Amino acid sequence: MATTVAPTEKKLPQVQEKTxxxxxxxxxxxxxxxxxxxxxxxxxxxxxxxxxxxxxxFLTRFKDGEHYVQIQENVRxxxxxxxxxxxxxxxxxxxxxxxxxxxxKRASARRITAVIPYYGYARQDRKDKPRVPxxxxxxADLLETAGASRALTLDLHAPQIQGYFDVPVDxxxxxxxxxxxxxHLNLPNLTVVSPDAGxxxxxxxxxxxxxxxxxxxxxxxxxxxVSEVMHLIGDVRGxxxxxxxxxxxxxxxxVKTAEALIKEGATQxxxxxxxxxxxGPAIERIAQSQITEVVATxxxxxxxxxxxxxxxxxxxxAELLARGIRSIHEESSISELFI
Numbered sequence: 001m002a003t004t005v006a007p008t009e010k011k012l013p014q015v016q017e018k019t020x021x022x023x024x025x026x027x028x029x030x031x032x033x034x035x036x037x038x039x040x041x042x043x044x045x046x047x048x049x050x051x052x053x054x055x056x057x058f059l060t061r062f063k064d065g066e067h068y069v070q071i072q073e074n075v076r077x078x079x080x081x082x083x084x085x086x087x088x089x090x091x092x093x094x095x096x097x098x099x100x101x102x103x104x105k106r107a108s109a110r111r112i113t114a115v116i117p118y119y120g121y122a123r124q125d126r127k128d129k130p131r132v133p134x135x136x137x138x139x140a141d142l143l144e145t146a147g148a149s150r151a152l153t154l155d156l157h158a159p160q161i162q163g164y165f166d167v168p169v170d171x172x173x174x175x176x177x178x179x180x181x182x183x184h185l186n187l188p189n190l191t192v193v194s195p196d197a198g199x200x201x202x203x204x205x206x207x208x209x210x211x212x213x214x215x216x217x218x219x220x221x222x223x224x225x226v227s228e229v230m231h232l233i234g235d236v237r238g239x240x241x242x243x244x245x246x247x248x249x250x251x252x253x254x255v256k257t258a259e260a261l262i263k264e265g266a267t268q269x270x271x272x273x274x275x276x277x278x279x280g281p282a283i284e285r286i287a288q289s290q291i292t293e294v295v296a297t298x299x300x301x302x303x304x305x306x307x308x309x310x311x312x313x314x315x316x317x318a319e320l321l322a323r324g325i326r327s328i329h330e331e332s333s334i335s336e337l338f339i
Contacts, residue, residue: 030110031329032075036084036100038093039301042117042318043083049322055080059096067092069099076108079329081152083321086120086139087277087300094120094139098146105147113328114148115321117299118275122157123247140164152324154299154317155246155274170334172324174274174297175202177315178244179209181295187240187270191215195245195257203244206272215241217257237265247275248294251282255289268292275300276312286311 034055035043047054056072082104084097097114104112124135140161143151150168153161155175162169182190190212194203200216207214215234241261248254248271258269269291276296278286283305286294296302297317306312320337327334 028329030078031081031325032073032078032109033081033083033325034071034100034104036082036093036096038085038087038096039083039117039298041301042085042298042316042321045316045318046083046322046325049319050326057100059100067096067099069096069103071100071103071107074107075104077110079111079113080104080109081113081115081325081328083115083117085116085118085300087118087275088279090120094142098142101143101146101148111149112147113150113152113325114143115152115325117154117297117317117321118277119153119156119161122161125158125161136161137164150328152321152328154297154321157246170324170328172320172334172337174299174315174317174320175205175209177297177317177320178272178274178295179206181313181315182206182210182242182270182272185270187242187268189239189267191234191236191239191241191266193217193234193236193241193243193257193261195243195253199245202246206242206244210242212242217260232260232264236261239266240268241266241270243269243271245271245273247277248273248282248296249277250280251278251285251289254291254294255285258289258291262290270295272296274317276302276306276314278302278306283309 032055033047034057037059043054058070058072060068062068082097082100084093086093101112101114121135121139127134144167148167151165152170154172156171159171162171190210192203192207192210192212193215194200195217204214215232215236218231218233243254243257254271261269271291271294273296277300287309293313294311295313298314299317302314323337324334
C-alpha cells in the first residue's frame with residue numbers, strides 16, 4: 001500500500017535523516033519526542049531544550065485526502081511524547097494526532113503522552129443550547145481510544161476539561177512567560193483588564209504579579225463569534241491597560257474591549273493571550289485598532305500576514321513544555337511550573 005501513497009499539492013515537512021539524529025546527544029534512549037505537522041518549529045525547539053532530536057516519522061496524504069502515517073524508528077518500550085496543537089485546520093490536525101498515537105501504540109511504545117499546546121474544540125465544553133454536542137469531551141474520548149496514556153496541555157479554555165479525561169492530564173499555564181515580558185516592559189499606571197467574567201481568575205493572576213489593579217468588561221455574546229461589550233467595571237482613566245485572554249480568534253471581543261477602554265480614558269492598550277488563533281478578519285481588525293501591541297505565545301504558528309503586521313509579539317513556550325515533558329518522564333513534580 002505504501003507504494004501507492006501520493007502526496008497532495010500541500011508539501012508536508014519531512015523529518016531529519018537518521019545520520020543527523022545520530023550526531024546529536026540523547027539524554028535517555030527511552031525518551032522520544034515526535035511531532036505532527038501543526039507546529040514543527042515549536043517541537044524542534046522543545047527537543048533542543050531536552051537535548052535530543054525529533055523522532056522520525058513519515059507524514060503524507062493520499063490523493064483523496066486521507067492521512068498516511070509511518071513511525072520510522074524503534075519505539076518499543078519507549079516513553080513517547082507527541083507534540084501537536086490542534087489549530088487550523090483543526091480536524092486535519094486532530095486526525096493526524098490520533099493516527100500518530102495509534103501507530104505508536106501498535107509499535108509497542110510503553111507510554112504515549114499527547115502534548116497539545118492548543119486544545120481544539122475547548123470552547124464547546126458544555127451543552128449551552130438544546131441538541132448540541134459537548135465536543136471537548138468527544139476529543140478527549142478520541143485521544144484515549146487512540147491510545148494516549150496521558151495528556152499535557154497549555155491554558156485550556158476551561159480548566160474543567162481536565163475532568164473529561166480518564167487518564168492523567170498535566171495542565172500548564174503560559175502566564176509566567178507572558179507576565180515576565182510585561183514586567184520588563186514596565187508600563188506606567190497599569191491596569192489589567194479581563195474581557196469577560198470568565199477570564200477574571202486569569203487576569204487576577206496577571207494583576208497580582210504585576211502589582212496592578214484589575215478591571216472587568218461585562219461582555220454579552222449575541223451570536224457565535226459575535227460579542228457586544230456592555231460596560232466596564234473599574235477605573236482606567238489616564239492609565240495604561242493590558243487586556244488578558246486565553247484565545248484571540250476573530251479579535252472581535254479584543255477590538256471592542258480596546259475601543260471601550262479608550263472611550264473610558266485609557267492612554268494605551270496592550271493585549272496578551274496564549275493562543276493567537278487569528279481567524280477570519282482578525283489580522284485586519286488588530287491592524288486597524290488602537291491596540292499598541294498584542295503579545296502571544298507560539299502555541300499556534302502565526303501566518304505570514306500576522307508575522308509581517310508588526311503589532312504582534314511572539315514569546316516561546318518551548319522551555320515550559322520541555323520542562324513539563326522532562327518532569328513527566330522523570331516522574332518528578334510538575335507543580336513548580338505553575339508558579
